[in-house]
Amino acid sequence: MTNLRQIVTDTIALCKANGAQDAFVSLGQSHSMSVSWRKGRIEKLQSAGASALHVQLFVDGRFSAHSTSDLRSDSISRFVERGIAMTRLLEPDPFRGLADPARYEGRTTQDLELFDSAVNALTPADLVSQCQAIEALAQEKSDLPIEDITSSYGAGMRRYFEMSTNGFEGEMVTTSANKSCSIVLNDDGKKPSDYGSAAVRHVSDFPEIGTIVDEAAAFARLRLGQKKLPSRPRTLILDRRVARQLVSSFLSPLSGYDLVAKRSYFEGKIGANLGSGLLTLVDMPHLVRGLGSSPYDDEGMATRDATIFDKGVLKQYLLDNYCARKLDLEATSGSLNNLVMPKGERSLAAMIADVKDGIYVIGLLGGNKDNLRGDFSHGIVGVAIENGELTTPISEMNIDGNFTNLWQRLVEVGNDPSPYANYLIPSLRIDDVSVSGT
Amino acid sequence: MTWTRRDFMVTSALAAGAVSLVGCASSKKEEVAVPLQQEPFVQPILADCRGYFEAKFGVTTETIDRVLREALSSGGHWGELFFEHTFSLALVLRDGIVSTASTGTGLGMGVRTVVDDQVGYAYTESLLPEDMLRAAQASAAIAQGADVGVLMARKWLDFKRFYTDSADFANLDVAILVAFLRDIEARTRAKDPLVTKVEASVSFVERRIMVNTSDGVTAEDVQPYLMLRLSVVMEKDGETQTNSTSVAGMAGFDFFTRERVEMAIDEVVRNTRLLFDAVKPRGGEWPVILAAGASGILLHEAIGHGIEADFNRKNISIFADKLNKRVAEDEVTIVDDATIEMNRGALNVDDEGIVGQRTVLVEKGVLRSYLHDKISARHYGVDPTGNGRRESYKHSPQPRMRTTYMENGSSSLEEMLHGIQYGLYCERFTNGQVLIGPGDYTFYVKNGFLIEDGKLTAPIKDVNLIGNGPDTLAKMVKVGADLEISTWGGTCGKGGQGVPVGLGMPSVLVSSLTVGGI
Numbered sequence: 001m002t003n004l005r006q007i008v009t010d011t012i013a014l015c016k017a018n019g020a021q022d023a024f025v026s027l028g029q030s031h032s033m034s035v036s037w038r039k040g041r042i043e044k045l046q047s048a049g050a051s052a053l054h055v056q057l058f059v060d061g062r063f064s065a066h067s068t069s070d071l072r073s074d075s076i077s078r079f080v081e082r083g084i085a086m087t088r089l090l091e092p093d094p095f096r097g098l099a100d101p102a103r104y105e106g107r108t109t110q111d112l113e114l115f116d117s118a119v120n121a122l123t124p125a126d127l128v129s130q131c132q133a134i135e136a137l138a139q140e141k142s143d144l145p146i147e148d149i150t151s152s153y154g155a156g157m158r159r160y161f162e163m164s165t166n167g168f169e170g171e172m173v174t175t176s177a178n179k180s181c182s183i184v185l186n187d188d189g190k191k192p193s194d195y196g197s198a199a200v201r202h203v204s205d206f207p208e209i210g211t212i213v214d215e216a217a218a219f220a221r222l223r224l225g226q227k228k229l230p231s232r233p234r235t236l237i238l239d240r241r242v243a244r245q246l247v248s249s250f251l252s253p254l255s256g257y258d259l260v261a262k263r264s265y266f267e268g269k270i271g272a273n274l275g276s277g278l279l280t281l282v283d284m285p286h287l288v289r290g291l292g293s294s295p296y297d298d299e300g301m302a303t304r305d306a307t308i309f310d311k312g313v314l315k316q317y318l319l320d321n322y323c324a325r326k327l328d329l330e331a332t333s334g335s336l337n338n339l340v341m342p343k344g345e346r347s348l349a350a351m352i353a354d355v356k357d358g359i360y361v362i363g364l365l366g367g368n369k370d371n372l373r374g375d376f377s378h379g380i381v382g383v384a385i386e387n388g389e390l391t392t393p394i395s396e397m398n399i400d401g402n403f404t405n406l407w408q409r410l411v412e413v414g415n416d417p418s419p420y421a422n423y424l425i426p427s428l429r430i431d432d433v434s435v436s437g438t
Numbered sequence: 439m440t441w442t443r444r445d446f447m448v449t450s451a452l453a454a455g456a457v458s459l460v461g462c463a464s465s466k467k468e469e470v471a472v473p474l475q476q477e478p479f480v481q482p483i484l485a486d487c488r489g490y491f492e493a494k495f496g497v498t499t500e501t502i503d504r505v506l507r508e509a510l511s512s513g514g515h516w517g518e519l520f521f522e523h524t525f526s527l528a529l530v531l532r533d534g535i536v537s538t539a540s541t542g543t544g545l546g547m548g549v550r551t552v553v554d555d556q557v558g559y560a561y562t563e564s565l566l567p568e569d570m571l572r573a574a575q576a577s578a579a580i581a582q583g584a585d586v587g588v589l590m591a592r593k594w595l596d597f598k599r600f601y602t603d604s605a606d607f608a609n610l611d612v613a614i615l616v617a618f619l620r621d622i623e624a625r626t627r628a629k630d631p632l633v634t635k636v637e638a639s640v641s642f643v644e645r646r647i648m649v650n651t652s653d654g655v656t657a658e659d660v661q662p663y664l665m666l667r668l669s670v671v672m673e674k675d676g677e678t679q680t681n682s683t684s685v686a687g688m689a690g691f692d693f694f695t696r697e698r699v700e701m702a703i704d705e706v707v708r709n710t711r712l713l714f715d716a717v718k719p720r721g722g723e724w725p726v727i728l729a730a731g732a733s734g735i736l737l738h739e740a741i742g743h744g745i746e747a748d749f750n751r752k753n754i755s756i757f758a759d760k761l762n763k764r765v766a767e768d769e770v771t772i773v774d775d776a777t778i779e780m781n782r783g784a785l786n787v788d789d790e791g792i793v794g795q796r797t798v799l800v801e802k803g804v805l806r807s808y809l810h811d812k813i814s815a816r817h818y819g820v821d822p823t824g825n826g827r828r829e830s831y832k833h834s835p836q837p838r839m840r841t842t843y844m845e846n847g848s849s850s851l852e853e854m855l856h857g858i859q860y861g862l863y864c865e866r867f868t869n870g871q872v873l874i875g876p877g878d879y880t881f882y883v884k885n886g887f888l889i890e891d892g893k894l895t896a897p898i899k900d901v902n903l904i905g906n907g908p909d910t911l912a913k914m915v916k917v918g919a920d921l922e923i924s925t926w927g928g929t930c931g932k933g934g935q936g937v938p939v940g941l942g943m944p945s946v947l948v949s950s951l952t953v954g955g956i
Contacts, residue, residue: 044557047576048832051563068543069563079543086539089612093537124579148754184754184875191754191875226876228952231721262635262671263680366871366880367902372680377902377954379880395878398902398954400721434956436721
């Protein structure tokens with residue numbers, strides 16, 4: 001195994017020797033393996049080892065960032081020399097710099113359990129046998145008009161070592177694994193498909209594969225016989241996987257880079273009420289075995305729980321040090337780890353049963369938003385809800401609205417966030433959303 | 439949300455059977471790249487860029503033979519070694535100064551062993567023989583029990599060039615790039631007093647590849663991708679609007695002529711100003727006219743992905759039973775083309791060693807060809823079409839589009855507008871997506887106009903359009919004579935791999951699409 005610490009330490013020394021006042025160096029190495037399985041045999045078997053050396057240089061008030069996968073030692077020295085020479089040709093920027101070393105302090109001492117030796121012990125034969133088992137379970141769904149089944153299982157390990165010239169040092173070893181099942185149906189010539197999947201840090205945290213297959217089959221079934229309905233406002237029940245996507249899109253202008261560029265609808269909104277009392281979002285970086293967990297962020301700052309929204313009120317932006325200095329604010333962190341929305345009392349089924357006239361949304365299709373105005377427009381896939389019952393599957397329909405007021409109509413949060421994602425967002429009910437169709 | 443390198447684990451699995459296209463996928467993180475001021479990154483180039491990997495990394499014909507033999511050691515119909523060395527450079531002007539720059543170097547090779555439609559794939563970032571042999575052993579594992587593979591003598595592939603082989607991005611003068619971005623900012627501000635912020639970035643990727651196949655091909659190419667992105671903020675009476683554009687191609691830095699840059703500035707300023715008066719259309723089914731140029735995004739989503747042959751050989755595309763059948767009016771001819779000089783979708787040779795070519799997909803309304811890689815071509819018993827592409831050595835190839843466009847028809851804009859009571863005229867787009875199996879697709883309109891009583895009236899903004907591929911093809915009722923190949927910098931995503939693509943379109947009238955709105 002490559003000695004990550006040695007390479008990083010040597011690279012830091014090279015940066016200093018060549019004239020950089022400061023530097024942040026990170027080296028990551030990964031090993032991964034994956035199998036996809038289809039029609040009773042392996043479709044693809046892949047294995048790989050990859051490395052990436054990232055170097056951030058601070059030279060005479062100037063900044064640049066560089067990466068390479070070429071770790072031969074003479075390549076690294078040329079890489080650093082050239083990077084520094086290039087940095088000198090840029091314009092100085094007083095806002096560039098490493099994090100305040102005080103922010104490296106207070107790192108959690110808790111074992112986040114991000115590494116599992118059982119993931120490392122997996123062999124291609126293990127992956128194949130699980131893929132086979134998933135396929136066999138999917139084939140048992142004989143009441144579905146199945147056209148095609150693909151199962152997959154991937155697993156990998158990553159190691160990092162990172163260091164800065166002002167006292168940061170970090171080392172992590174993590175594992176991850178992912179199983180999935182995709183089912184394609186034949187619906188009178190159309191071939192709707194859906195999937196079930198689970199991502200984990202530890203093999204023992206996987207659900208039964210039957211859960212993954214059931215998820216794929218249940219969602220695929222909801223895509224049979226799709227129709228387009230008339231345009232009018234409706235209540236939406238967003239499945240948890242759609243809720244994750246919509247929340248992620250809503251939050252993207254929290255980034256300091258959008259705020260600095262004056263293209264964020266969150267500008268000047270700290271303390272403002274942008275949603276109903278149910279809109280609470282907390283970043284929890286220390287969830288044990290969390291898919292997004294990390295003791296420190298990309299700049300080495302110790303991570304901590306951070307409330308983004310509290311009962312509808314915006315509490316903080318996502319600012320790395322550069323953006324924070326430009327905006328004359330305190331750096332928070334440039335990215336999220338595990339975003340958690342407190343779960344509600346009731347199940348998805350109970351939420352659906354309450355809706356008179358609505359749509360249960362199981363997928364978004366395309367769409368985008370205006371980061372400054374908040375206008376969004378997305379295609380949706382789902383099923384009509386009439387008097388509490390799921391009725392007609394729908395397609396070729398759009399939802400439209402504005403993110404600066406959509407969340408005021410968030411009226412219920414489900415009790416079902418998936419543990420297999422790093423956005424732990426439950427299913428949501430939002431009333432009175434414009435839906436376009438015929 | 440930008441995921442960092444720690445978030446290698448997918449947040450949520452890919453939407454099943456969905457593929458997407460985005461423009462200006464700008465990362466909020468500092469991007470990576472590769473510089474090189476003093477020492478040339480690129481060694482002296484041999485004729486047709488042949489010999490680069492041998493000269494620079496000592497990869498000899500004998501080593502390639504050994505590794506290919508290892509890849510076929512358990513059998514297999516064919517094996518392939520793909521070498522790649524990329525250099526990228528990006529500079530950003532933000533708040534009046536060029537103080538963000540990044541470079542990246544990627545070096546590695548992938549080994550593929552193929553048995554019918556089964557693939558073994560492994561890659562390594564070391565080009566030492568022992569590491570490549572280890573990768574070949576891993577890829578060979580797919581072929582347990584297959585027939586013994588044959589290693590044929592390799593010949594250099596001859597091809598025409600559609601872009602320069604001497605862009606030499608590694609030796610770009612950073613000081614000139616700084617001045618270039620400064621000048622763009624000054625000209626953008628001078629264009630309109632409402633402009634309050636300008637963000638401009640320029641990026642260069644020089645991708646050197648070598649493909650060696652057991653069925654007798656060896657090919658090397660160097661592919662120079664460049665892109666300028668420009669985004670502005672305008673303020674008027676206390677109201678703010680923002681918009682962006684991109685200009686992309688495959689060429690040297692001299693691609694950014696004064697004229698090209700000026701066009702981009704004019705366009706982004708005009709399209710941002712229009713947003714102050716923009717309205718949301720009424721939601722529902724309306725006639726839609728797509729303006730010439732970037733509207734090719736509709737072809738990319740409505741038909742392009744659906745006729746990628748991997749989906750069809752598996753019988754999971756809505757187009758799987760439509761080959762040689764009528765899918766559109768006589769006036770509709772659609773092409774996927776690697777031969778448009780300097781266009782972002784051009785390819786001298788694809789990532790499987792197949793020569794760059796033009797493929798007619800729909801000829802006078804009849805579906806004539808899928809987009810093939812070598813696996814699907816073998817499955818269908820046809821010649822590959824040169825669509826086997828991959829993001830990098832970390833990926834095995836898939837059938838992918840290049841530059842997709844429609845040939846000219848004969849209608850004028852006036853003819854298209856005539857008789858439309860209410861509809862949309864769409865000019866600028868940001869992204870699109872399609873579900874392969876049902877054929878439902880979307881594309882997102884950033885700029886356009888309402889059509890009311892046969893005339894273009896109020897500007898529109900931020901609306902998603904949704905349709906069904908075969909249905910939309912049948913509803914293309916008028917095709918203009920104003921084909922324009924766009925320089926928009928689109929990147930197409932499929933199976934976790936992004937590749938650069940081009941788009942083109944004459945004006946087209948679609949009699950009905952579902953328009954998002956309120």
